[in-house]
Structure formats: structure tokens, C-alpha cells
Amino acid sequence: MKKKGESFMQIKEVAKQLNTTPRAIRFYEEKGLIAPKKDAENEYRYFSDTDVSRLSTILALREIGLPVKGIKKVLEDPDMTIKGYLHVQRSALVEQWLEIKDMIDTIDRMVECTDRDFYDLAQHLKKLKHLRKGWEDKWGFDSWAEDFDNHIKQEGHGFNVHQGYDEALERIAGTVHLDEHAVCADIGVGTGNLGAKFLAKGINVIGIDQSKKMLEICNKKHPEIEVRHGHFLALPLLDSQVDTVVSSYALHHLLDSEKLLALSEMTRVLKPNGQICIADLMFLDETHQAEVMDALRMEGNTEAIEAIEDEYYADRSLLVKWLEENQYKVETVMFNDILSMIYAKKVDKAGS
Known part of the structure; x- marks a missing residue:
């Protein structure tokens, strides 16, 4: 009553x-x-x-x-906010949308080709589906989140994987040129150390990470950064939405076959004449990798060898080749034997 x-x-x-x-x-x-x-x-x-x-x-x-x-x-669930669940839903919808786009693109190509090519196109589509859905976090980044900022400052170890970290982030921030109110997507934003460097310049930053805990800490440290749940292979962004894509110490968690799809995803979300700037763990090429690993074995530095073999340091030459073949003008910087930066600016066919 x-x-x-x-x-x-x-x-x-x-x-x-x-x-x-x-x-x-x-x-x-x-x-x-x-x-x-x-x-x-x-x-x-x-x-x-x-x-x-x-x-x-x-x-x-x-x-x-x-x-x-x-x-x-x-x-x-007291631990699940509506906003948090919306991030999860957006990520899921983007993955569905990209899968549909891939299927439509495959159909368009099938219409233009002979029946004999159908199988190869279908297999390519199958591979794309597997890549987009197959990535998994085997390192447990949620468990790293609370101590991440201390972790990256490690010194005195036999192998400091974060040597040059601060220099690399400053170099990215100084290399990428954006007008005020431009949009920058930071992929693998972590706790926001790179993305935050653009805030003072009046840049709108979208921080993307697959770790919910990392996003929570990033949001607390830098509430001006718009955080989104997602990953390299299915960016929670619309086509041609951002002016630049940056990333630091994240791409090496992808297999080589996934890295090129990640570059394709970055290209998808970039506006015309957009920029990509990546600082990450990578070797110059296969020869350079063999030389570095041989030197570490001679030193008996098993800590370094195990750290490198646990992840997927890139072959920089393959990334540069893909970018150049897809109409980017590319510049590179080498900070040390395992850390490089790639800066790529999208250009039209006339090269301007």
C-alpha cells in the first residue's frame, strides 16, 4: 500500500x-x-x-x-560501474564492426576476382578473424598496474629493459607536431606517462589499453585523458578519427604477424596526413638481433636473454618497410641496442 x-x-x-x-x-x-x-x-x-x-x-x-x-x-556489482561496462561494450562492438568490415571487403574482392581466388581470399579473412580475436595477455598487466611506475624505473639490474624510457617518451612528445585541440590516441597507455606529455599542449588524448587496472590508475593520475578499453588489433575508434597515434613499450607484446595488423589498424583510425610515432623494444633487423643475442651469451647475461625471449621484440626493418609501402614518410631513431623510435607521417601519392 x-x-x-x-x-x-x-x-x-x-x-x-x-x-x-x-x-x-x-x-x-x-x-x-x-x-x-x-x-x-x-x-x-x-x-x-x-x-x-x-x-x-x-x-x-x-x-x-x-x-x-x-x-x-x-x-x-559494486566493483563494476556503468561507465566501466560501457567501455567493455564499446570494445566488443568495435570488434564485431571490424569483423563485418573485413567480410564486406572480402566480398568486394571476390566480386572482382575469379572463382579460383575465392579460397585464398576466404583464408585471408579467416586469418584476420583469428588475429583480431586471438591476442591474449600472458603477462597479467592488471597485476602490474599498482607498481608499474616504480617497475619502469628499475636500475642496477643485469639487464634494465627500461633503459632510455624517459628519453624515448620525451623524444616522441617533441617529434609529433599537433595543433591545439588535435586528437592523439595513445595505444597501450598504461598509467598515462606518454599521453600526459601532450595534455599541456592542449591536445585531446584518448588512452587505450586492454588492462582495466591500468586504465583506472591512468584515469586517477590524469583525468583529462579519455580512457578506452581495447587493444592494438581492434582499436575502439572510428575510421579517420585521430590526428596521431603514439605508443611506447607496448608493441613488443604482439607477435610479428600481429604487429603489421596493428599498423593497419593505426592507419585506419588516422586522418589524412596523420602521424604515427612508436618507441619500443626492437632490433634493427635479424642480423642485428643475432649479434646482440650472441654478445649477451658471451657475457653470460642470462637475465637479458630470458627477458628478450619472453616477449616479441620487433624487427624494425619490417615495420619501416610496411609503412613505406603504405605511403608513409619514415624517420627512425636508435636509443640503444634494443630501443628505437619510428616516426611515420602519412603522405599523399604526390609525396606532400
């Missing part, structure tokens, strides 16, 4: 206000998403302002494709 002075609405009134149906409202009640009061005498439902607000949130989340189970988790 309603108490005197309380403001309640009946189900038909709520349905009309929220442009839905009583049947839909009862469905969400059956699924445990809402629990309106019921009159003990006639079983009529009475919805409070809080109930109506909660229902409007449910309807909004359903409209963007969130499943009922996901919505229930958001509403009941």
Missing part, C-alpha cells in the same frame, strides 16, 4: 513516459532488474522515482546492445 506523501506511478504511466511497453517492464522485473512495490490488496505495481530512473538506465543500456545479464551485473 502506498504511503501518504510518496510519489509513485503505475506501470502504464511509466511505460508511456519512457516510450516502452508494460510487457517490457514486466520482463525486466521477471529478470530481477527492477523490483517495484506491489499493493498487497490488488497486486498493482507502483514505481518510485528511483524505480523509473533505474528503468530508464536499463532501457538505455539495452538500446546500445548490452545483454540483460550484463546489465544485471552492472547494477548489482
Whole structure:
């Protein structure tokens, strides 16, 4: 029974206000998403302002494709915010969208080719699907997040993988030239150490990372950075959305076959004449890698050998080749035997 002075609405009134149906409202009640009061005498439902607000949130989340189970988790899990779940949903939708785009592109190519090429095109599509969905975090970056900023400052070890870290980040920030209010995407943003260098220049920074914990810390340290959940192979960005893409100490977590797809994804989201700047662990080429590894073996530096073999340091020459073949003008900088920077600017066919 309603108490005197309380403001309640009946189900038909709520349905009309929220442009839905009583049947839909009862469905969400059956699924445990809402629990309106019921009159003990006639079983009529009475919805409070809080109930109506909660229902409007449910309807909004359903409209963007969130499943009922996901919505229930958001509403009941104290550790899961609506904003956090929206990041997850955006990432999932982008992956679906890219898969559809890949299929449409394959169909277009099939229309233009002979039947004999169908199989090869289908296999290429299959490989793309596998690459986009197959990446996994075997290093547990969520567990690194709290101590990440201390971890990258390691000194005195037999092999300091972060030697040159600060210099590399400063070099990226000084190399990329952007107008005020331009948009910069920092992939593998971590705790925001690179992306933050662009904030003082009036640049809008979108920080992308697959680690939710890293994004949480980045958001606390640098609330001006717009954080998004995602990864190199399915960037949570629309086509031609950003002016530049930067990344530091992240690309080496991808296999070589994945690195080129990552460059393709960066190209997809870049505006015309956009820029890419990457500082990462890489060798100049296969010969250089063999020379460095041989020298470490001669020194007996097993710590360094194990660290390198645990990850996927790039072959810089392959990355440069791909960029040049895709209409980029490329410059490189070598900080030490394992750390380089690649700066690439998209140019038109005339080279301007």
C-alpha cells in the first residue's frame, strides 16, 4: 500500500513516459532488474522515482546492445560501474564492426576476382578473424598496474629493459607536431606517462589499453585523458578519427604477424596526413638481433636473454618497410641496442 506523501506511478504511466511497453517492464522485473512495490490488496505495481530512473538506465543500456545479464551485473556489482561496462561494450562492438568490415571487403574482392581466388581470399579473412580475436595477455598487466611506475624505473639490474624510457617518451612528445585541440590516441597507455606529455599542449588524448587496472590508475593520475578499453588489433575508434597515434613499450607484446595488423589498424583510425610515432623494444633487423643475442651469451647475461625471449621484440626493418609501402614518410631513431623510435607521417601519392 502506498504511503501518504510518496510519489509513485503505475506501470502504464511509466511505460508511456519512457516510450516502452508494460510487457517490457514486466520482463525486466521477471529478470530481477527492477523490483517495484506491489499493493498487497490488488497486486498493482507502483514505481518510485528511483524505480523509473533505474528503468530508464536499463532501457538505455539495452538500446546500445548490452545483454540483460550484463546489465544485471552492472547494477548489482559494486566493483563494476556503468561507465566501466560501457567501455567493455564499446570494445566488443568495435570488434564485431571490424569483423563485418573485413567480410564486406572480402566480398568486394571476390566480386572482382575469379572463382579460383575465392579460397585464398576466404583464408585471408579467416586469418584476420583469428588475429583480431586471438591476442591474449600472458603477462597479467592488471597485476602490474599498482607498481608499474616504480617497475619502469628499475636500475642496477643485469639487464634494465627500461633503459632510455624517459628519453624515448620525451623524444616522441617533441617529434609529433599537433595543433591545439588535435586528437592523439595513445595505444597501450598504461598509467598515462606518454599521453600526459601532450595534455599541456592542449591536445585531446584518448588512452587505450586492454588492462582495466591500468586504465583506472591512468584515469586517477590524469583525468583529462579519455580512457578506452581495447587493444592494438581492434582499436575502439572510428575510421579517420585521430590526428596521431603514439605508443611506447607496448608493441613488443604482439607477435610479428600481429604487429603489421596493428599498423593497419593505426592507419585506419588516422586522418589524412596523420602521424604515427612508436618507441619500443626492437632490433634493427635479424642480423642485428643475432649479434646482440650472441654478445649477451658471451657475457653470460642470462637475465637479458630470458627477458628478450619472453616477449616479441620487433624487427624494425619490417615495420619501416610496411609503412613505406603504405605511403608513409619514415624517420627512425636508435636509443640503444634494443630501443628505437619510428616516426611515420602519412603522405599523399604526390609525396606532400
